[in-house]
Structure formats: C-alpha cells, structure tokens
Amino acid sequence: DIQMTQSPSSLPASVGDRVTITCRASQSISSYLNWYQQKPGKAPNLLINAASTLQSGVPSRFSGSGSGTDFTLTISSLQPEDFATYYCQQSYSSRHTFGGGTTVEIK
C-alpha cells in the first residue's frame, strides 16, 4: 500500500499566520492527492482534491500544491475557525490511504 506521511504532526500557530502542512507519498501518486479538515466531534470536510482544486465554498486562503510524492497545504492567513486537524489522502491507488494528520493548534 501507498504510505502517506504528514509533517508536522502538531503545528502551534497564531491568527494571521501563514501555515504550511506537508504530505509525502511513499511512491509517485501524480496529482491524486486530497486534503480534509476535521474539527472535534465532526466528520471530515473535503477542502481540496487533485492536489490543488479548491472545493466550492472553501475559503481562498486555503491552497494546495505539489505532484509526484511531495504536496503542501497552505493557509495564507490563519483564521480562528481554521484551528483543526488536517489530513491528506491519496486516491492514486484503488486502496486509498490517509496521512497521519496535522493538528493546527493555538500557540
């Protein structure tokens, strides 16, 4: 199976900060990389698919980039509602896998 590794696992940040989360695949997955946000007690919410396509309704401060094995999720100016856990997920293989998650927490 394709392994997905996220870093960091925890990211202390302040409102207004530019935040970058990294996701690395164990093999090339082209652009078959998706990002989700999850808040406590809630189901995950799809933010970005195909590495860089923002879902409808997702604020433009979120952006994704990368291809092959290395990907990033960037929040250009962190807002209070953005404190949450973020997961990457590959859909290159028929057996999809998630990264371990990155929790963006208040510094």
Next chain:
Amino acid sequence: EVQLVQSGAEVKKPGESLKISCKGSGYSFTSYWIGWVRQMPGKGLEWMGIIFPGDSATTYSPSFQGQVTMSADKSISTAYLQWSSLKASDTAMYYCARQDHDSSGYYPYWGQGTLVTVSS
C-alpha cells in the same frame, strides 16, 4: 441534496456480531462508490475500503481485509459494515463517505459517524 445518514451508536461485548448502516439519499445510490473510514479514539483517519452499490464490488484495505464485510442493499439505498466477532480494538467511530463522480477517489459527502464501543 446528497445525504448519508448512519445508524446510531452501539455498545457491544467482545465476540458479538454487529452490522452498522449508512443510508444514502438525494442521488442515484447505485452510481457512486461508498467508502468506510475508521477513527479510533484520539487517533487519525484510517481508510477501510469501498463498495460500489451498483454491483456490490468491493476493495478492502489489507489492514481490514477479512476483519469486516461491506455490503449494500440497493432496494433501500443502504450500505453496511459488519463484524462477525468484535474485539475491544474495534472500538472507534466509523464514517461512511461517498465519492464524487465515478472513481474520483475523493469524498465530498460524509455521514455523521457511528460510534461503536466494544467492552466486556
């Protein structure tokens, strides 16, 4: 509006069987893959597998192959996840999620989750 409504929380004993459900509405149930995702307490998301309700084709994660069974009943637009013999380590929140278009691989639609607690 696409909706996935999951069955309620369950409390079971080790060794018992269980089947939880995920009812889809607002779309053609037989045309989209549905995935199942486990989240153990305080942990991350784990992809368990997917089922295509149109023909009940399935793909399982190696970690869950043989441990659970996915099925679907087209007549009532419901997908299922079942265990024949639960273990304490099956205690988790389980989410169903629907893929976007055919084989898109990403999940814009999620159920609310079913909490399964296995304890003696």
